Amino acid sequence: MESSFQNVATRLPCREKPDYLAASLSLLVPGLGQIYQRRTLKGLLFLVSLNFLFFYGWFLGSRSNVYLPRAEQCVPFKTNVVRVAFGLPFPKPLYYRWQYFGQAGMGLVAWPAILQCYWADEENEPESTPPLIGKYLKAPPERELNRLQTEGDASWELAWVFTVAAGLLNLLVVYDALCGPAVIAAKASKSQAD
Numbered sequence: 001m002e003s004s005f006q007n008v009a010t011r012l013p014c015r016e017k018p019d020y021l022a023a024s025l026s027l028l029v030p031g032l033g034q035i036y037q038r039r040t041l042k043g044l045l046f047l048v049s050l051n052f053l054f055f056y057g058w059f060l061g062s063r064s065n066v067y068l069p070r071a072e073q074c075v076p077f078k079t080n081v082v083r084v085a086f087g088l089p090f091p092k093p094l095y096y097r098w099q100y101f102g103q104a105g106m107g108l109v110a111w112p113a114i115l116q117c118y119w120a121d122e123e124n125e126p127e128s129t130p131p132l133i134g135k136y137l138k139a140p141p142e143r144e145l146n147r148l149q150t151e152g153d154a155s156w157e158l159a160w161v162f163t164v165a166a167g168l169l170n171l172l173v174v175y176d177a178l179c180g181p182a183v184i185a186a187k188a189s190k191s192q193a194d
Contacts, residue, residue: 023178028107030170033177042181046173050166054106057162062148065160066103066110067139068093068117093117099160105167113137 019037026033030050034043058066083089094100103110112130116138119130129135140148148156 018178019180020178023174026107026170026174026177027105030107030166030173033174037177037180039181042176046170050106050170050173051109053169054103054109054163054166057159057166059159060162061156061159062152064140064144064148065156066100066113066137066163068097068100068113069139099164102164102167103160105170106163107170110137110163110167113139 019033022033022036024033025036026046029047031043031046031048034040034046037043100110100113103113112133115130115133116136129138
């Protein structure tokens, strides 16, 4: 009986060969990995529902709650990045916007905030924006954030919860694409148990 339990336990976490391409596609666009695996209905469900949740939160937050602040806004830091392992750049503003870790799980719709964080020097080029994405996910001015927090209702604060939830749920979608659909293991037959 113990051996059948071990057999079931080893089968549950993941299929025999993880699908890294499908997982990568789902990380870029929620549900795309499932569509690639020909689980189209499930993929479309993930695609529509997670994007709806993310953009609903973004609009509820006056399109000002998914961003990374510039380093100049993050006192006492002077530069926008710190070098971590292997010399890779890591945005210091994540310290001030920890919720972006969850929002970044949505993939391509949330990653432009990283580009906006690095793009231009706000003091010398305040209106400079990256090509193609314009002001999408650009950090709002400090006075706009203060206005939203003091004059607005609680919906602005609640809105980022929707965007973080969408990003975190997409990590489950990525796992589903990597390891396949969840399968309930069948009980071992009596003949095998004896």
